[in-house]
Amino acid sequence: MKYAFFVGCTILSRLPAYEKSARKVAEKLGVELIDIPGSSCCGTTYMETLDRKTSLALAARNIAIAEEMGLNIVTLCNGCTENLTKTNKALKEDPTLRAEVNEILAETGKQFKGAVEVKHYVRMLKEDVGFDKVRAACTKPFKGLRVGAHYGCHLLKPSDEMLFEDPNDPQVLDELIRATGAESIDYPGKTECCAGPVMGIREKVTWDVGMDKVETVKKHGDAMATCCPFCYITYERCQFMTDTNPNLPVVHIPQLLGLAMGLSADEVGLGTNKVDASGLLARQEA
Amino acid sequence: MEQSEIRITQEGKEFRGEVMATHGADKLMHCYQCGTCSSDCPVAKRVPEFRPRNIARLAIYGQKDRLLDGDLVWLCAGCYTCYERCPQKVHVSEVVTALRQIALREGKIHPTIKSIVTTIPRLGYISEIGEFENEMRAEDGLPPAPTPATEEIKAIMKKTGILGRVGGKQS
Numbered sequence: 119m120k121y122a123f124f125v126g127c128t129i130l131s132r133l134p135a136y137e138k139s140a141r142k143v144a145e146k147l148g149v150e151l152i153d154i155p156g157s158s159c160c161g162t163t164y165m166e167t168l169d170r171k172t173s174l175a176l177a178a179r180n181i182a183i184a185e186e187m188g189l190n191i192v193t194l195c196n197g198c199t200e201n202l203t204k205t206n207k208a209l210k211e212d213p214t215l216r217a218e219v220n221e222i223l224a225e226t227g228k229q230f231k232g233a234v235e236v237k238h239y240v241r242m243l244k245e246d247v248g249f250d251k252v253r254a255a256c257t258k259p260f261k262g263l264r265v266g267a268h269y270g271c272h273l274l275k276p277s278d279e280m281l282f283e284d285p286n287d288p289q290v291l292d293e294l295i296r297a298t299g300a301e302s303i304d305y306p307g308k309t310e311c312c313a314g315p316v317m318g319i320r321e322k323v324t325w326d327v328g329m330d331k332v333e334t335v336k337k338h339g340d341a342m343a344t345c346c347p348f349c350y351i352t353y354e355r356c357q358f359m360t361d362t363n364p365n366l367p368v369v370h371i372p373q374l375l376g377l378a379m380g381l382s383a384d385e386v387g388l389g390t391n392k393v394d395a396s397g398l399l400a401r402q403e404a
Numbered sequence: 405m406e407q408s409e410i411r412i413t414q415e416g417k418e419f420r421g422e423v424m425a426t427h428g429a430d431k432l433m434h435c436y437q438c439g440t441c442s443s444d445c446p447v448a449k450r451v452p453e454f455r456p457r458n459i460a461r462l463a464i465y466g467q468k469d470r471l472l473d474g475d476l477v478w479l480c481a482g483c484y485t486c487y488e489r490c491p492q493k494v495h496v497s498e499v500v501t502a503l504r505q506i507a508l509r510e511g512k513i514h515p516t517i518k519s520i521v522t523t524i525p526r527l528g529y530i531s532e533i534g535e536f537e538n539e540m541r542a543e544d545g546l547p548p549a550p551t552p553a554t555e556e557i558k559a560i561m562k563k564t565g566i567l568g569r570v571g572g573k574q575s
Contacts, residue, residue, distance in 0.1 A: 125549075127529035127530045127531050127533070128530070128531060130529065130533050130537075130541075130549045131529065131531040131532065131533045131537050131549075132531065134540070134541060134544040134546055135544075137546060138544055138545065138546060141546075153547060153550055154550055155550055155551075156550060156551065156552070156553045156556075157550045157552075158524075158528040158529060158550075158552040158553060158554075158556075158557055159524050159528060159529050159530055159552075159557075161524075162520060162521075162524070162530060163482050164517050164520055164521065165521060165524075165566075166501070167482070167500070167501040167504045167505070168504060168505060168508055168513070168517070168521065168566065168570070169505070169508075169564060169566045169569070170427055171564050172560065172561060172564040172566040175560045175563075175564065176524070176557065176560060179556065179557075179560065222560055222563045222564060223560070225556070225559035225560060225562075225563050226553070226556035226559055226560060228556075271481075271482070271483040271484055271485075272484075275483070275484035275485075275487065275488055276484045276487050276488065277488060285484075285488055286488075310446055310485075311446040311481050311483035311485065313446050313447060313450075313481045313483075314481070315480075315481045315482055316447060316479055316481050318516035318517075318520075319475055319478045319479055319514060319516060320451070320475070320479065323447060323450045323451055323479070326450050327446055327447075327449070327450055330449075387544065
């Protein structure tokens with residue numbers, strides 16, 4: 119199993135632990151992740167709201183490189199996943215739009231052909247690797263650890279574009295958490311947005327929305343697991359913006375998987391989590 | 405009780421037409437003001453003046469100034485909850501997109517969004533990934549980040565004209 123690996127700006131520059139743990143877990147599962155030379159920003163979800171053509175062209179350029187590599191794309195960021203998936207779908211389905219975007223892309227010597235698929239890492243684990251294989255690889259499972267899954271928005275929505283799981287009742291993260299031996303808890307507001315995109319407009323809104331969820335998960339569980347850099351940053355940082363000091367560890371889902379697969383704390387970059395997550399190690403079977 | 409009268413001007417109608425001509429926002433007039441969008445909006449829970457239902461109503465009435473003043477249209481988190489749950493498939497999130505595009509045309513882009521958009525052609529990414537970042541990555545056992553083809557990004561953005569419209573530099 120081999121994929122073109124689209125890491126995304128924010129993870130590349132700020133969240134090495136997410137990327138590192140994702141690469142190590144992939145290795146454990148026999149999945150090869152190949153970097154995409156010359157790939158750049160996916161276009162951002164902001165660009166999509168300002169100018170659709172620019173957004174489509176920036177995303178299509180990245181897809182075109184993966185097409186040249188002859189590999190389907192695996193992503194780590196919900197935002198990149200949305201942008202690349204929507205672009206891929208729109209340009210595959212609409213030949214007129216594809217011709218217009220290819221005319222823009224001609225400036226770069228690249229062309230979108232519609233030859234590859236785009237999948238978030240967790241979707242790849244579900245659909246291509248399979249939960250059974252993931253479960254079997256978890257040789258050092260957690261015991262008595264209660265984890266709150268946070269899906270974020272653009273892994274699932276808009277659902278008529280993403281065509282993955284029901285955004286009101288998603289399963290993939292819960293399944294992956296259970297594969298590690300941990301309990302995936304249900305909690306009110308599980309599918310709600312982190313409000314991360316508002317951080318640069320009115321910061322306090324993001325911290326308040328973030329704390330709502332942190333406090334809820336804290337009531338029912340021991341940690342939160344995310345699959346998006348922006349959600350991760352929101353839930354970690356909001357805890358340092360209040361006086362209540364909730365100390366709820368937030369982990370990237372491959373960190374949790376990696377530990378359960380016997381990787382060391384260092385191999386999954388656990389030391390970089392700003393809310394101390396070392397307590398998770400004590401919940402593993404010897 | 406005295407009834408207030410709302411007049412929809414010709415200019416207001418044209419504005420509404422512009423909103424509805426944007427990708428995904430064509431069903432604006434199907435809104436029957438049920439408020440599902442406002443009750444499920446994560447931002448509305450914290451920001452009293454941000455109400456997706458109100459945004460739809462003001463757009464139907466062509467109230468351009470009230471919609472484009474301040475940071476209202478930039479407060480949407482783009483979570484698509486209103487998109488998913490609207491019984492009429494109005495897609496308020498796409499109405500907000502239309503409003504942002506009109507705001508952009510009027511030179512009213514939010515400075516944060518402008519800064520993000522103008523960073524892309526400069527760095528190829530939305531954040532700096534240079535020598536220092538790659539050294540840090542190496543310490544983590546990670547390969548260097550893909551060298552971004554900034555010239556290609558610039559060529560795309562020059563061709564679509566987006567940089568001129570956000571007030572960024574063309575080169």
